[in-house]
Amino acid sequence: MKLKPFRLERYFAQYEFTAPYLLCCSDCESLSVGDLLRLEQNAHEELSSLWLGYTESLGSPELRAQIASLYPNISPGQILVHAGAEEAIFNFMNVVLSAGDQIIVHSPYYQSLGEVARSIGADVTEWPGNPDRGWELDLQFLVENVTDRTRVVVVNVPHNPTGYLPDPRFMQELSALSDKRGFLVFSDEVYRGLEYDPADRLPSFAEINERGISLGVMSKTYGLAGLRIGWVATRNKELFDALAAFKDYTTICNSAPSEYLATLALRHRNPIVERNLGIIRGNLGLLASFFARHRDLFEWHEPKAGPIAFPRYLGASVEQFCAELVRQSGVLLLPGTLYGQGYDCFRIGFGRNNLAECLPRLEQFLENGR
Ligand SMILES: Cc1ncc(COP(=O)(O)O)c(C=O)c1O
Incomplete structure (x- = not known):
């Protein structure tokens, strides 16, 4: 690669x-770190006594439970913690794609969402937002460009860099198309929670469809990029297991202090x-x-x-x-x-x-x- x-x-x-x-x-x-530790009385002491051995590969149970609480229909067992969103993107693309597959990517896009796939030999089709309509995505484009080789469709909502956010109907229609054509939906939701009007918040794609994988991270909505804690949520057990097995070759497990601090931050999100x-x-x-x-x-x-x-x-x-x-x-x-x-x-x-x-x-x- x-x-x-x-x-x-x-x-x-x-x-x-x-x-x-x-x-x-x-x-x-x-x-x-001090700001976070001041959130709870015992936090300073708990962090000092934290054991620095290997951590649980899937993520600590407390952290997975906190992350799962962000999604009404996802359980802690359906959360896989990674080193940032970046590791999750890299691993996902490597697990699901082979040379010759097609991937359709919401564009403009955060480069790794397309580049990792390209490096594997997948054909990357850009699905452009329309700048004259607030960077709106047109589902008709997808209908016309999906082929039998389409393995994954990537959406990034809310969107980097335009801030575009579709309505819930868009997600339902995308889900119906995924059912019909059998592609996976990788939904980069790293900005979820930062809707200016809470009524605009979309359900995460992992909750809508078992073919969906939702990406989240501490970096953006919570401003804690230095923790390097990201995750995927999915109800697709087969995919979950394959991602967990792949992680043995990248980071194996996460930083213990980061997991502790991320759990603490999410309790006070x-x-x-x-x-x-x-x-x-x-x-x-x-x-x-x-x-x-x-x-x-x-x-x-x-x-x-x-x-x-x-x-x-x-x-x-x-x-x-x-x-x-x-x-x-x-x-x-x-x-x-x-x-x-x-x-x-x-x-x-x-x-x-x-x-x-x-x-x-x-x-x-x-x-x-x-
Ligand atoms: C849309 C999007 N996805 C994923 C990432 C990766 O996040 P992280 O750097 O926290 O791993 C970023 C970072 O800028 C991003 O903007």
């Missing part, structure tokens, strides 16, 4: 710890998520007025969920714009071309507290350029 460089990660490797004003991060404001949504809502207000002041340069479409959006740049080259911006002002945006050729958009992140600091610098850069 030969994997191409992960464009987005290479871009972050260049700037993440040098550019002072990160304005394109895909997660929410993080917390410290409501205040953590409320805080993150509070940051997002405040930042969205600032962004709405910023983009209203710069209609000549950008096309803004407010997402329905999550801490990122994908506004359009109306100037000549979005790559050049982002490169000049970071060089002159230290503000990092992410050019849409990192998601694939032809995206004249950029990713902007608003899940962190630094937005109020970054935005005036971006505005100053625009003023200087006039």
Whole structure:
């Protein structure tokens, strides 16, 4: 298997710890270990006395129970914990795909959702969201592009980078098509829980259909990327067992302190998520007025969920714009071309507290350029 460089990660490797004003991060404001330990009286002592032997390969029973409680119709035995969402994507693609299979991927997409499949020799068909309709996915495209070789359809809802969120009918129709044509649905739900209106929250695909695999992680909704704890939920026992067996070749089991801290955080998820949504809502207000002041340069479409959006740049080259911006002002945006050729958009992140600091610098850069 030969994997191409992960464009987005290479871009972050260049700037993440040098550019002072990160304005394109895909997660929410993080917390410290101390912040988490203060959530419960005995937590400090419990963490200190934690045994650092190998942990249970499927994930600790307490953590799996907490994760399962995020899904009304999933039991702890249907949760498999991984090292981040990234490991789960890698393992899933390797378990289910063979050379010559077809996989259809909601696009633009987080690169590993297509790249791992490509490296296995699968044919990747992109299923593009429509930018003129809020990045909506058209199920008719799927009807027309599914073949007898289609093994997997990937959806990412809420979506990175556009914040697109379909309605529940979309999920039901996708499920019916999966029943009819027999493909698996890999549903990347790492932003689930960050819907601005809770009524917009979709049921997870794993709950809707046994052919569904739902992906979750501590990194985005909870802002705890450094824990490197992700998971899949599925009612498909055969697939679950195959994924569990594959994990013996990647990480075997998870970090014990991370599992402890993730369990603790999930027990207190409501205040953590409320805080993150509070940051997002405040930042969205600032962004709405910023983009209203710069209609000549950008096309803004407010997402329905999550801490990122994908506004359009109306100037000549979005790559050049982002490169000049970071060089002159230290503000990092992410050019849409990192998601694939032809995206004249950029990713902007608003899940962190630094937005109020970054935005005036971006505005100053625009003023200087006039
Ligand atoms: C849509 C999506 N899926 C999966 C991942 C991987 O998550 P993690 O880095 O926490 O493993 C990311 C990270 O940016 C993502 O945006």
